[in-house]
Amino acid sequence: MRLLMLGGTHFVGRAVTEEALARGWQVTTFNRGRTEPPPGVSTLIGDRTGDLSALENGEWDVVVDTWSGAPTIVRDAANLLSGRAAQYIYVSSRSVHPFPTPPNATEDAPVVDGSPDAGEVGYAEDKRGGELAAEQAFGDRALFVRAGLILGPYEDIGRLPWWLNRMARGGPVLAPAPADSGLQYIDVRDLATWTVDAAEQKLGGPYNMVSTPGHTTMRELLEACISVTGSDAELRWTDPDAILAAGVEPWSNLPVWLPQGELYDTLHMGNVDKALATGLRCRPVQETVADTWAWLQTLGGQAPQRPDRPPVGLDPDLEAKVLAQHS
Known part of the structure; x- marks a missing residue:
């Protein structure tokens, strides 16, 4: 080909x-x-x-x-x-x-x-x-x-790299409850595998390209980040209303996370039956996290940043303030 x-x-x-x-x-x-x-x-x-x-x-x-x-x-x-x-x-x-x-x-x-x-x-x-x-x-x-949401090595938005670097710093970490909130995303390599498969099959038309809803949870994602970085980070699960009231923005300040509601339903609850029927397979979140961390280490921990997207992540002072209010 x-x-x-x-x-x-x-x-x-x-x-x-x-x-x-x-x-x-x-x-x-x-x-x-x-x-x-x-x-x-x-x-x-x-x-x-x-x-x-x-x-x-x-x-x-x-x-x-x-x-x-x-x-x-x-x-x-x-x-x-x-x-x-x-x-x-x-x-x-x-x-x-x-x-x-x-x-x-x-x-x-x-x-x-x-x-x-x-x-x-x-x-x-x-x-x-x-x-x-x-x-x-x-x-x-x-x-x-x-x-949908794409994670994995070479990420130039900074979502998973931010969480990995935050866990690597250790200490108390603001974690948005509920811990079992399901996430829907795609590892960039699984997207690539399906895309190349689709070229061989000569598929046409639209296909939703994310994992099944609930492929992982916030707890599994964040605990995987702690595990691969080997840090002493401690997750402090905090009520979403308290986080929002403090001015913390979902998705941008706390990447990947969305509170329950219409935006969550839109981004984390899509139907992917069509892609699954044509061969989509999604690797475990632990593999995505580990491989992204390994890639980051080759760059000294600093991920590239797309010039057309703003940096993501939570200011340490704001995080400390929220944690102090809800400890």
């Missing part, structure tokens, strides 16, 4: 590239050449936003695109490649469904309005426009990988 990876050096793109290489695929990456791709790939240099000339020649079995900005960028690449690639896989998002999305929502749930001809509007609309751009050029040969 011949894969053209648009990007290929960061989080999801890198995982897909490495999975394809492990299967003996011929992999070509297209990016600006500012970071090193994995060994074994052929490299084309260009800029999605203005210079696609390096893509004017060549044929591929599958294109994988992780673009998150203006749909016109997906449109231009897909149109250029439509006659020279057999399949276009666009890594989209479950955010294309309008908020709130009820529990157990499938791929057939309503989606936000989007246009392949739109500039950058907002994350949900941009991802939906990207889907439409891929579909416009490739029809039923377009596959939409609607990812």
Whole structure:
């Protein structure tokens, strides 16, 4: 199989590239050449936003695109490649469904309005426009990988790295109750494995790409972080109302966590039966945590940060204040 990876050096793109290489695929990456791709790939240099000339020649079995900005960028690449690639896989998002999305929502749930001809509007609309751009050029040969929360090595948002580094510091840790609150996410390598499998199966259309609801819990995630870092961190389970009243923001200040309610249902209760029926398998949270920690150690503990996303995490002084009030 011949894969053209648009990007290929960061989080999801890198995982897909490495999975394809492990299967003996011929992999070509297209990016600006500012970071090193994995060994074994052929490299084309260009800029999605203005210079696609390096893509004017060549044929591929599958294109994988992780673009998150203006749909016109997906449109231009897909149109250029439509006659020279057999399949276009666009890594989209479950955010294309309008908020709130009820529990157990499938791929057939309503989606936000989007246009392949739109500039950058907002994350949900941009991802939906990207889907439409891929579909416009490739029809039923377009596959939409609607990812939810993605964790694992190479993460450049900082969610799991923040928790790991917080546990490594040790001491009392603000932990949002209830401890048995279920989490739904996808290890980036499991996403990559399914995506490469889907290319081999020539799947098309939308697929929700997360684990089953309750694949792990907040307790299991945080205890795994303590275990792999070998720290003396002590989890102080605290009522969500008290945390919110102190001005602590779910998801951003305490990554991954959401209190019970519509946002929790939207992000942690999605239906993934369609992906499971086509081979999705999700590794244990302990493996995701351990491998992410091992990767972080190769970087001195400092994870990369996407320039288009704000840093996540809780200010130590605010954490100490909340803990003091509720100890």
